[in-house]
Amino acid sequence: MNVEKLTCFHFRNYETMSFSFTPKCIHFLYGKNAQGKTNLIEAIYFLSHLRSFRTNQLDSMIMHGCKEFCVQATVESNHRKEELKVIVDHQKKHLFRFQNPVKKYSDFIGIENAILFCPDDLSLFTSSPKNRRRFIDMELMKLSKTYTVTLSSYQKILKQRNQALKQSKVDECLVQIYLDQMIDVQKIIMKQRNEFLNSLMIKARELYPFFSNEKEYIDAKYITFIDLDGDMKEAYAKVFEKEKKYHQTLIGIHRDDILFELNGKPVCEVASQGQKRSFVLALKLGLAQIIYEKSGQYPILLLDDVFSELDNLRKRQLIEKLPNDMQIFITTTERLNMHWNREVRFYDIEQGRIKEVYK
Numbered sequence: 051m052n053v054e055k056l057t058c059f060h061f062r063n064y065e066t067m068s069f070s071f072t073p074k075c076i077h078f079l080y081g082k083n084a085q086g087k088t089n090l091i092e093a094i095y096f097l098s099h100l101r102s103f104r105t106n107q108l109d110s111m112i113m114h115g116c117k118e119f120c121v122q123a124t125v126e127s128n129h130r131k132e133e134l135k136v137i138v139d140h141q142k143k144h145l146f147r148f149q150n151p152v153k154k155y156s157d158f159i160g161i162e163n164a165i166l167f168c169p170d171d172l173s174l175f176t177s178s179p180k181n182r183r184r185f186i187d188m189e190l191m192k193l194s195k196t197y198t199v200t201l202s203s204y205q206k207i208l209k210q211r212n213q214a215l216k217q218s219k220v221d222e223c224l225v226q227i228y229l230d231q232m233i234d235v236q237k238i239i240m241k242q243r244n245e246f247l248n249s250l251m252i253k254a255r256e257l258y259p260f261f262s263n264e265k266e267y268i269d270a271k272y273i274t275f276i277d278l279d280g281d282m283k284e285a286y287a288k289v290f291e292k293e294k295k296y297h298q299t300l301i302g303i304h305r306d307d308i309l310f311e312l313n314g315k316p317v318c319e320v321a322s323q324g325q326k327r328s329f330v331l332a333l334k335l336g337l338a339q340i341i342y343e344k345s346g347q348y349p350i351l352l353l354d355d356v357f358s359e360l361d362n363l364r365k366r367q368l369i370e371k372l373p374n375d376m377q378i379f380i381t382t383t384e385r386l387n388m389h390w391n392r393e394v395r396f397y398d399i400e401q402g403r404i405k406e407v408y409k
């Protein structure tokens with residue numbers, strides 16, 4: 051998959067920008083601090099996920115003093131062109147495919163499939179379970195439309211059940227009906243999350259040694275309070291009094307977590323920054339392999355500020371590990387004077403403007 055052309059209008063510090071990129075090529079986006087390198091990557095990411103990796107506030111992406119932004123791309127996917135456009139105004143997203151409005155997010159997310167690695171990703175191990183669930187959910191949503199639909203129906207039922215638990219006199223019968231519905235949906239989601247995590251870890255374990263000099267074993271476990279093969283109703287019966295007291299559903303896939311381990315110990319407790327980076331890189335590239343096997347094409351890879359902490363040997367090792375068919379964008383503040391054994395292009399980014407630099 052490749053972004054062939056990207057257009058930004060009033061997006062962050064890009065007033066109007068339209069630029070064509072080369073398929074299957076590494077694009078080095080060079081610039082001093084605060085010039086718009088990450089903003090450009092954010093625009094590509096936004097078209098893929100319909101959210102930013104930096105903020106939950108849609109408004110903060112609108113250029114200061116403006117009322118809306120637009121991000122548009124021509125994407126090549128399995129030799130077919132896609133025209134994608136998102137306009138954001140008044141906290142709302144308007145989606146278009148070939149200029150036709152798209153109503154459902156599930157019909158848009160993942161058409162342009164991008165994977166990001168950024169320094170903040172290291173917090174995957176230390177941040178809240180919500181972020182780890184989101185990591186899995188976002189990727190599954192891009193891979194499977196059914197997952198998106200199932201997850202959103204779970205969220206709808208969960209909302210209704212919580213609403214029922216909030217009443218001064220709880221209608222236990224109604225709460226039970228919602229629970230029965232939740233259990234069925236939950237089984238499907240848990241199964242898909244588990245399968246996805248297992249296949250991701252198989253790939254990540256193969257890749258990890260390329261980024262780490264040590265012989266280490268990485269693993270990930272899906273943590274849930276519910277036994278998928280056991281009696282789910284019994285698990286809920288045990289916490290029902292507590293649920294009435296706290297007016298909310300206390301167990302379920304909305305509370306599950308993933309425990310990442312290094313040599314059998316939680317990553318958050320034992321891993322160095324370098325080990326965490328190697329782990330995340332292995333996860334992200336493992337993900338790219340899974341996407342390739344499922345769709346026959348690699349996703350677009352966005353590497354934000356990855357190079358700053360790597361020596362030249364590691365930089366080379368990382369680049370050599372990246373599939374030749376993959377279109378890649380790498381932000382950097384240093385001009386790289388190295389020989390690469392594949393097609394690379396260099397761009398200068400300055401105050402929201404981009405220009406290609408010919409060597």
Ligand SMILES: Nc1ncnc2c1ncn2[C@@H]1O[C@H](COP(=O)(O)OP(=O)(O)OP(=O)(O)O)[C@@H](O)[C@H]1O
Nearest residue numbers: 062063083084085086087088089110111112113114
């Ligand atoms: N909504 C906005 N409107 C206008 N400018 C914005 C907006 N949001 C951010 N900016 C500007 O964008 C610039 C930051 O761009 P970006 O985060 O892409 O930097 P960068 O080139 O990646 O820098 P670094 O190397 O420091 O990470 C800053 O100058 C910031 O003030």
